[in-house]
Amino acid sequence: MEEQQKxxxxxxxxxxxxxxxxxxxxxGAVSPLGNTFKEAWTAAKSGLSGLGPITKFDAxxxxxxxxxxxxxxxxxxxxxxxxxxxxxPFVHYAVAAAIMAAGxxxxxxxTEENDLLNNAAVLLGSSRGGIGTLEQAFVMRHExxxxxxxxxxxxxxxxxxxxxISMASSYIAQxxxxxxACLGISNACASGTNAVGEAFRRVKFGxxxxxxxxxxxxxxxxLCIEGYGSAGALSEINDATASRPFxxxxxxxxxxxxxxxxxxxxxxxxxxxxxxIYGEIIGYGNTSDAFHQTVPSPDGEARAIQNALAExxxxxxxxxYINAHGTATIIGDxxxxxxxxxxxGRAASSIPVTSLKSMTGHMLAASGAFEAAASLAGxxxxxxxxxxxxxxxxxxxxxxxxxxxRETMIEYAVSNSFGFGGVNAVLVFRNLRD
Numbered sequence: 001m002e003e004q005q006k007x008x009x010x011x012x013x014x015x016x017x018x019x020x021x022x023x024x025x026x027x028g029a030v031s032p033l034g035n036t037f038k039e040a041w042t043a044a045k046s047g048l049s050g051l052g053p054i055t056k057f058d059a060x061x062x063x064x065x066x067x068x069x070x071x072x073x074x075x076x077x078x079x080x081x082x083x084x085x086x087x088x089p090f091v092h093y094a095v096a097a098a099i100m101a102a103g104x105x106x107x108x109x110x111t112e113e114n115d116l117l118n119n120a121a122v123l124l125g126s127s128r129g130g131i132g133t134l135e136q137a138f139v140m141r142h143e144x145x146x147x148x149x150x151x152x153x154x155x156x157x158x159x160x161x162x163x164x165i166s167m168a169s170s171y172i173a174q175x176x177x178x179x180x181a182c183l184g185i186s187n188a189c190a191s192g193t194n195a196v197g198e199a200f201r202r203v204k205f206g207x208x209x210x211x212x213x214x215x216x217x218x219x220x221x222x223l224c225i226e227g228y229g230s231a232g233a234l235s236e237i238n239d240a241t242a243s244r245p246f247x248x249x250x251x252x253x254x255x256x257x258x259x260x261x262x263x264x265x266x267x268x269x270x271x272x273x274x275x276x277i278y279g280e281i282i283g284y285g286n287t288s289d290a291f292h293q294t295v296p297s298p299d300g301e302a303r304a305i306q307n308a309l310a311e312x313x314x315x316x317x318x319x320x321y322i323n324a325h326g327t328a329t330i331i332g333d334x335x336x337x338x339x340x341x342x343x344x345g346r347a348a349s350s351i352p353v354t355s356l357k358s359m360t361g362h363m364l365a366a367s368g369a370f371e372a373a374a375s376l377a378g379x380x381x382x383x384x385x386x387x388x389x390x391x392x393x394x395x396x397x398x399x400x401x402x403x404x405x406r407e408t409m410i411e412y413a414v415s416n417s418f419g420f421g422g423v424n425a426v427l428v429f430r431n432l433r434d
Contacts (some may be wrong), residue, residue: 003408005023006375010380014381018205018206019204019205019206020203020204020205020206020266020267020268021266021267021268021280022200022203022204022261022264022265022266022267022280022281022282023262023264023266023267023276023277023278023279023280023281023349023432024108024264024272024278024279024280024281024373024376025104025105025263025264025265025270025275025276025277025278026102026103026104026105026106026107026261026262026263026275026324027100027101027104027260027261027262027263027278027373027376027377028096028097028098028099028100028101028102028103028104028257028260028261029097029100029259029260029261029280029366029369029370029373030070030073030093030096030097030258030259030260031050031068031070031256031258031259031260031360031361031363031366031370032050032051032068032069032070032071032257032258032359032360033048033050033359033360034050034429035070035071035072035073035074035096036100037100037104037260037373037377038221040360040370041374041377042116043359044356044359044360044374044385045405046405047359047384047386047388047393047404047405048114048359049240049241049358049388049389050068050256050359050360051066051067051068051240051242051243051254051256051359051361052066052067052068052069052240053065053066053238054066054067054069054220054225055069055222056069056132056220056221057220057222057255059222059225061238062222062225062226062229063229063236064225064226064228064229064234064235064236064255065238066235066237066238066239066240066242066254067225067254067255067256067257067361067367068220068221068254068255068256068257068258068360068361068362068363069218069256069257070093070257070258071166071195073092073093073096074277074429075089075092075096077096078092078095078096078097078099078175079092079126079390080358086158086162087158087162087171088129088132088133088162088163088167088234089132089133089168089218090126090129090130090132090216090217090218090257091130091162091166091167091168091171091216092218093216093217093257093258093259093366094126094168094169094171094172094214094216094217094259094261095168095171095172095175096259097214097216097259097261098122098172098175098176098212098214098261099175099176100261101212101214101261101262101263102174102176102212102263104263105263105265105274105275105276106273106274106275106276107263110273111114116209116210116265116269116273117176117177117178117204117210118177118178118179119178119179119180119208119209119210120176120178120179120180120208120209120210120211120212121178121180121181121182121183121199121202121208121210121211121212121213122170122172122173122176122178122180122182122183122212122213123169123181123182123183123185123195123196123198123199123212123213124166124168124172124183124184124185124195124203124212124213124214124215124216124261125184125185125186125187125190125192125193125194125195125214125215125216125365125368125369126165126168126170126184126185126186126191126215126217126223126364126365127186127187127188127189127191127217127219127365127419128218128219128354128356128364129163129164129165129167129168129186129216130162130163130164130167131163131218131219131221131223131224131348132218132219132220132221132224133159133162133346134159134163135222135223135378136221137155137156137159137223139331140243141155145272151272157396162255164182164184165185165186166182166183166184167184168184168259168351169182169183169184170182170184170214172212172261176212178212179323180204180208180210180373181207181208183195183198185198186421187423187425188419188420188421188423189325189327189362189364189365189367189368189417189418189419189420190368190417190419190423190424190425191364191365191368192214192364192365192366192367192368192369192370192372192417193213193215193261193368193369193371193372193415193417193425193426193427194286194368194417194423194425195213195214195215195365195369196213196214196262196264196281196368196372196427197284197286197425197427198213199212199213199262199264200264200281200284200291200427201284203264203265203266203287209265209266209269210263210264210265210266210269211263211264211265212261212262212263213261213262213264213369214259214260214261214262214366214369215259215260215363215364215365215366215367215368215369215370216258216259216260216261216277216366217256217257217258217259217363217364217365217366218257218350218400219255219257220255220256220257220375224255225255225417228253228255230321231294232252233252233253233294233329234247234252234253234254234255235251235252235253235254235328236251236252237251240390241356241358241389242254242364242389242390243328243361243389244328244358244360244389244390244391245324245326245327245328245333245355245357245358245389245390245401246328246333246337246355246387246390246392246393246394246399246401247328247389247390247391247392247393248392248393248394248395249391249392250328250329250330250333250394251328252328252329252330253327253328253357253361253362254328254357254361254362255361255362255364256360256361256362256363256364256365256366257363258360258363258365258366258367258368258370259366260342260366260369260370260373261369262369262372262373262374264281267280268406277432278373278376278380279376279379279429279430279431280379280429280430280431280432281322281427281428281429281430282311282312282313282314282412282428282429282430283307283308283309283310283311283312283314283426283427283428284307284308284311284425284426284427284428285303285304285305285306285307285308285309285311285354285424285425285426286304286307286424286425286426287300287301287303287304287307287424288300288421288423288424289301289421289422289423289424290422291422292422293420293421294420295331295421296332296335296336296418296422297335298335298338298339298342299339299342300337300339300422300424301335301336301339301343301416301424302339302340302342302343303337303343304416304418304424304425304426305339305340305343305344305414305416305426306343306412307426308426308427308428309343309366309414309428311428312412312428312430314412314428315347316343316344316345316347316348316351317347318406318411318412319344319347319351319413319414320341320351320352320409320410320411320412321351321352321353321354321375321378321379321384321408321410321412321413321414321415322352322353322354322413322414322415322416323354323355323356323371323372323374323375323413323414323415323416324336324340324353324354324355324416325355325357325416325417325418326353326355326356326357326358326387327352327355327357327362328357328358332418333394333397334394334396334397336416336418337396337397337398337399338360340399341352341399348399349399349400350400351399351400352384352400352401352402352406352408353399353400353401353402354384354385354386354387354401354402355387355401356370356371356385356388357372357388358386358388359385360389360418367417368415368417370414371417372415372427372429374412375414375415375427375429376413376429378410378413379410379411379413379429379431379433380431380433382404382407382408382409382410383405383406383407383408384402384405384408384410385402385405386402386403386404386405386406387401387402387403388403390403390407410431411430411431412428412429412430412431413428413429414426414427414428414430415427415429
């Protein structure tokens with residue numbers, strides 16, 4: 001037994017010695033706030049709303065008429081006409097974000113970067129995958145099943161591959177020539193944050209040198225809007241102020257589309273090749289409430305926050321900013337507030353908190369990745385973007401919510417994502433500014 005314990009100890013020491021410092025060197029995004037991350041980040045700092053009337057389908061017959069749609073997005077900048085036809089929009093968005101992230105990371109600049117791309121891994125999260133294309137195929141096939149034309153019409157041979165969750169990651173790999181690990185992660189609203197967290201672990205433990213990670217969604221279709229609406233999750237406020245995190249009048253989230261991809265790599269490698277470094281990922285918490293299909297638990301969320309801080313080696317007092325999940329559901333915002341108090345104790349009341357979903361709406365998997373990117377950008381620029389539409393705080397949501405752009409030095413930041421089924425993912429970042 002003693003020899004076995006020594007063996008375990010030696011293995012643990014070896015793992016510790018092999019652990020790498022993980023940094024973010026590239027960001028790409030398409031969102032309701034803009035078709036580049038720079039454009040979206042500028043809009044977020046200005047407190048602009050990306051929400052508006054649904055145009056993807058006729059919403060006149062339903063109660064929920066507002067969404068966060070991409071505006072003037074051109075997939076032809078990244079894909080051929082044939083690829084556009086054969087792929088669901090969530091893949092269009094993912095590929096666009098990944099190509100922009102690769103460019104931002106300087107991976108197209110030099111011949112020696114080809115090896116990095118060739119061996120790179122891709123981990124992309126999506127909650128709903130190609131649900132819009134599936135809905136269209138079903139409607140086309142069954143809207144008039146008795147017509148001769150309809151009976152002869154075949155389902156597209158690309159329907160299944162085009163809509164599967166993993167197609168975002170695998171098509172990014174195909175477009176960029178990445179031959180490393182390739183995973184599609186579907187963990188409800190936490191999917192994008194889980195993808196970033198799992199990528200962090202793969203680089204930290206030396207399994208990969210460079211990983212593309214994030215989330216992509218295109219859920220603005222009748223089936224999703226009516227499905228979330230029927231579950232009582234969507235806001236029935238039909239204007240640009242519909243997403244009201246932590247506000248007394250909030251009544252649900254606003255469904256949105258988009259994608260965000262981050263490039264993660266080992267710190268020494270990034271320095272050697274002269275890459276821009278946005279910041280370091282130092283902690284990741286991933287827990288299950290094991291409680292309810294749709295009702296969140298403050299205990300499960302708090303454990304995810306605590307686990308992430310423990311891996312980062314931080315105390316609650318060290319945190320300078322919290323990027324909240326903050327969806328604007330009545331129960332969700334209250335539970336997240338309770339979770340932050342449970343995890344951080346007295347420090348919770350003095351840490352600035354914001355919800356970007358007040359401006360972007362809820363991009364599901366894409367939100368977690370986008371919020372991670374925004375946390376890093378805010379740390380770099382020493383600013384915290386506002387939570388808009390917060391006019392009167394819910395008495396049960398009583399933390400320091402930022403409602404106007406705030407200038408402040410941030411050394412450590414936390415970003416939360418929580419999903420249906422009680423799946424929780426939390427990331428912790430460190431500012432590496434010289």
